[in-house]
Amino acid sequence: MTDEPNPQGIPMLSDAEIDSFITDGFVRVPGAVPRGTAEGCRTQLWEASGYSADDPGSWIEPVVRIGSMATPAFREAANTSELHAVYDQLVGAGRWRAPLGLGTFPLRFPSEKDPGDDGWHLDAGWTAETGDYRVNLRSRGRALLMLFLFSDVGPDDAPTRIRVGSHLDLPPLLAPAGEEGRPWFPLCAEAVPLSAHRREVAATGEAGDVYLCHPFLIHAAQKHGGDTPRFLAQPPLEPTDLLNLHGPAPSPVERAVLAGLNPL
Ligand SMILES: O=C(O)CCC(=O)C(=O)O
Numbered sequence: 001m002t003d004e005p006n007p008q009g010i011p012m013l014s015d016a017e018i019d020s021f022i023t024d025g026f027v028r029v030p031g032a033v034p035r036g037t038a039e040g041c042r043t044q045l046w047e048a049s050g051y052s053a054d055d056p057g058s059w060i061e062p063v064v065r066i067g068s069m070a071t072p073a074f075r076e077a078a079n080t081s082e083l084h085a086v087y088d089q090l091v092g093a094g095r096w097r098a099p100l101g102l103g104t105f106p107l108r109f110p111s112e113k114d115p116g117d118d119g120w121h122l123d124a125g126w127t128a129e130t131g132d133y134r135v136n137l138r139s140r141g142r143a144l145l146m147l148f149l150f151s152d153v154g155p156d157d158a159p160t161r162i163r164v165g166s167h168l169d170l171p172p173l174l175a176p177a178g179e180e181g182r183p184w185f186p187l188c189a190e191a192v193p194l195s196a197h198r199r200e201v202a203a204t205g206e207a208g209d210v211y212l213c214h215p216f217l218i219h220a221a222q223k224h225g226g227d228t229p230r231f232l233a234q235p236p237l238e239p240t241d242l243l244n245l246h247g248p249a250p251s252p253v254e255r256a257v258l259a260g261l262n263p264l
């Protein structure tokens with residue numbers, strides 16, 4: 001984050017961080033959620049999981065998924081002034097909806113078992129009337145993919161894997177499909193091998209860190225080989241409208257889509 005806060009005294013992303021969001025597809029905001037708030041959220045997630053933090057014998061499955069949480073602690077976590085400032089920087093002021101809570105939460109526990117949900121993918125934008133998940137070039141339904149860390153996540157604690165720059169591979173696949181977009185499953189089947197050459201990084205960090213990712217970023221879960229259960233939320237940031245790819249001042253999310261369409 002830059003040393004120069006905005007006029008309200010809130011830290012902002014530096015120009016270099018915005019440039020790396022455009023080329024890499026993500027930026028980490030350390031301490032975006034105060035540690036005490038993140039710890040309070042984690043306590044509520046333990047209660048919702050049915051497992052006990054003090055009893056590893058109760059951690060039976062490698063992954064427990066919690067749908068959504070909208071208690072004051074989670075609303076606060078999603079809406080810190082620092083995050084609002086960064087949502088403005090990446091998506092545009094007035095172009096996103098303040099989250100009413102957070103979810104979903106894949107909670108990952110140390111285990112020898114295969115979690116069964118660790119395939120590479122991008123997240124879908126919206127659900128069509130037919131029930132199928134879809135994605136379009138103007139990213140209907142999703143302004144960002146966000147990864148909220150609610151536990152300290154080291155390299156062995158099942159950090160989400162990210163293919164750096166993979167969001168740039170999607171626009172040429174989506175452009176011919178126009179506003180209707182493409183069904184999510186066959187889109188992943190095409191995009192995942194295309195991005196296989198991309199460098200891989202792990203979304204490690206501390207409880208309270210948040211990764212803000214381009215909506216087209218290819219990512220994957222992984223098996224937990226460490227000791228500390230990994231607590232994470234992976235919500236979308238909802239847009240107020242579709243991306244505008246012909247405007248005079250494209251946002252960083254839009255600039256990345258344009259970069260994918262017109263590589264240098
Ligand atoms: O658990 C993770 O690290 C990521 C999970 C994920 O990408 C998903 O469930 O869509």
